[in-house]
Amino acid sequence: MNPDTATTESEAPERWVAYRPEIKILDCTIRDGGLINDHGFGDDFARSVYNACVAAGVDYIEIGYKASKRIYSPAQFGAWKFCDEDALRRITGDTPAPGTKISVMADAERTDYKQDILPKKKSVIDCIRVACYIHQVPMALDMLQDARDKGYDTMLQLMAVSVIPESELNAALELAAHSVAEAVYLVDSFGALYSEQVHNLISLYLKHMQGTGKEIGFHGHNNQQLAFANTIEAIVAGANRLDATINGIGRGAGNCPMELLIGFLHNPKFQIRPILQCCRDTIMPLSRDIEWGYRVPYAITGRLNQHPRPAIKFRSGPTPDDYVAFYDQMVEEE
Amino acid sequence: MNPDTATTESEAPERWVAYRPEIKILDCTIRDGGLINDHGFGDDFARSVYNACVAAGVDYIEIGYKASKRIYSPAQFGAWKFCDEDALRRITGDTPAPGTKISVMADAERTDYKQDILPKKKSVIDCIRVACYIHQVPMALDMLQDARDKGYDTMLQLMAVSVIPESELNAALELAAHSVAEAVYLVDSFGALYSEQVHNLISLYLKHMQGTGKEIGFHGHNNQQLAFANTIEAIVAGANRLDATINGIGRGAGNCPMELLIGFLHNPKFQIRPILQCCRDTIMPLSRDIEWGYRVPYAITGRLNQHPRPAIKFRSGPTPDDYVAFYDQMVEEE
Structure with missing residues (x-):
């Protein structure tokens, strides 16, 4: 599968049988x-997912956040x-399996990165993925540089792309192109994007990254049942880094299901059976x-291009299936 | 939205704000x-769905089958x-709402069409949709002609397209192009198709129907969470007739959810609120x-391009969540 031929209909059959070796999944x-x-999962849970990813040939596993303990109390949140390094090593051992890199996410303004992210040689972590909103890009760039200086691979997760004005997105992508990040992710935080929009945005990201050697990634949400479809569309448009979770587990409507993604990619290094086993x-x-x-309710917030927060709240309220009340409330609020 | 400009990136913004008035939903x-x-739904259920579709501006409602009572016992199957005409009239009254046409499905070889389908003037039915597999095309053509002669609109539902050899599909589409059917549906019975395949197939259907005035339709299944995405792709490729069900209800993994489809189409004649109400x-x-x-399990049969029958059976068995056993069984069988 070559992105240059993505829209050439006559070459399609070849592309459905072959695979693109550059594609890496997280x-x-x-x-x-x-x-x-x-983040209350126990060690057994984390170990099962980690072992499944290693056995399945998954390229990266992102275990959690490096959140600030000043902001989030360890009494209220799980490991x-x-x-922390000792928690990670309970899952990976001191020598993680070489085929699957360990990633953690560091949120801009919510990570004490200078102190909490250790030098690479003291950690089993391979990669720091910095997540930020558009107004936090300068902070994110500093975090990326800090992680790079400490010896890590780095990735940039620019969130909520569906509400970033085009001019600001262009400016952010130019900064990203000059950053140390080895991959820049298109993130559909609200599950609002349709496939064609994903295609156009991936093309835009690629244009900005041209000549830098940086890869483009995609992280979808399933609010409108489009997480997997949009991931495929991102692949067709040229993205080589893809996020997924087993059975699509994730906040709200969840994510692109790993079992579907591995089914779509024909790379023989990926095995679906360990994923099915962990799923079961x-x-x-x-x-x-x-x-x-x-x-x-997630379909409604996705359609309105809004954060799923009110839908998640509604689902835990007294009338989680009163879709009409939720719709009226959301349309009223606009 | 004009299918001719579907791949012209620069025109995309206009297309996302406008709508295509030719699109009809069923x-x-x-x-x-x-x-x-x-088919054991009671009259109250059927009436609620019918009333919701009328209020939502849905173009067609397909209430059921015209199955042969020689093959299927009325003691075992619902209305x-x-x-039967009296059953339909219990739902629609003698004068159905003019905005929403009544459709029924007639399966090739499983319908006593000559006797059971009344002349149009004796029925509230507007449209006969004939469903067939590739080897039943001649029978389907006879059924279409019979229905047309009786005064009905007619549509052709060619099932299981993902396992029809290309040469046979081309031959069937040529016959369909010369038939009386006003619309020909691409049907992804196994939920096996990826969006790009849908795009190419819709293009092929359009090529065969060129100059006939016939419309192309799409009926997807959600085995790989692609029913809605593939429906969008069918629209982009030029399909104007689209199937959906409320909340995606349907056998196995179900169908394209009506609430998502109406959310995507911007035609002001479609109202989402009555659909949400019926859903609730x-x-x-x-x-x-x-x-x-x-x-x-549906993802597995979809991926293997097989009928979901074994997955449906597995889901009603003693270990419905043993995905590994089901996968092993399906791969073994290949």
Whole structure:
């Protein structure tokens, strides 16, 4: 699969049988799934997901955040909110499997990065993924540089792209192109984008990164049942870094399901069976206690290009299935 | 939205704000949802869905099948397996609302069409949609002609397109182009198609129908969470007839959700609120007794381009969440 030929219909059959070896996938089951339960997953859960990703040939596993303990109390949040070195090593051992890199997310303004991110040689972490909103780009660039100086791979996660004005997005992408980040992610935080918009945005990201050697990534949300479809569209447009979670677990409507993504990629290095096993043994039992996946309120916030926060709140309220009341409330608020 | 400009990036913004008035939507909640429970929905259910579709401005509502009572016993199947005239009139009254046409599906070889389909002037039905597999095309053409002669609009539903060899598909489309059908549907019966394949197939259907005035339709399934995305792709490629069901209800992984489709189309004649109301009051209460929507076994059959039958059977067996066992069984069988 070559992005240059993406729209050449006559070459399609070849592309459906071959694969693009540059594509790398990142599992954020523990990190994004942890947003549902304040990162309260136990060690057994994290170990099961980690082992499944290693066995499946997943390129990166993002275990959690490096959140500031000044802002978030360790009494209220689980281990994967902070990803202390000893906690990580309980999952990965002192010598993580070489095929699967360890990533953590560092939120701009919510990470004491200078002190909490250790020099690379003292950590099992391979990669720091810095997440920021558009107004936090300068802060994010400083965080990327700090992580790079400490010896890490770095990635930039520019959130909520569907509400960034085009001129500001262009400016941010120019800064990103000159940053140390090895990959820049298109992030559909609100699950609002349709495939064609993803295609156009990936093309824009690629244009800005041209000649830098940086890769483009995509992180979707399933509010309108488009997380997997948009991930495919990102691939077709040229993105080589893709996020997914097992069974699509994640806050609200969740993410692109890893089992579907691996099914789509034909790279023989990816194995679906360990993912199915972890899904059966570790992920699905959670569905008795926590909820994720498509529900109508998420479709409504996605359609309105808004953060799913009110929908998540509504789903935990007294009338979670009163879609009409939720719709009226959201349209009223506009 | 003009299909001719579908791939012209620079015109995209205009297309996202405007709408294509030629697009007509068909609700098959009662017909496809009925496949889950042998068409056992009561009159109240059918009336609620019908009234919601009328209020929402849905163009067609497909209430059920005209199945042969020689093959299917009325003791075992509900009213919407047969759609007798008196049953239909209990829902629509003698004078159905003019904005929403009544459609029924007639399966090749499973319909006593010559006797069971009345002359149009004796029926509230507006449209006969003939469904067939590739080997039944000659039978389907006879059924279409019979329905047309009786005064009905007609549509052709060529099923399981993902396993039809290209040469046979081309031959079938040529026959369809010379038939009386006013619309020909691309049907992804196995939920196996990716968006790009949908795009190419719709283009092929359009090429064959060129100059005939016939419309192309799309009916997707959600086995790989692509029913809505593929419906959008069909629109972009030029399809003007689209199937959906409320909350995506339908056998197995279900269909394209009507609430998402109406959210995507910007035609002011479509109203989402009556659909949300019916979803809340009539559809979601069913989920206590019957299951529909994405589950991993459907992803596996979709990926393998096979009928979801074994996945549906597995879901009603003793270990519905043992995805590994199901995967091993399906791969073994290949």
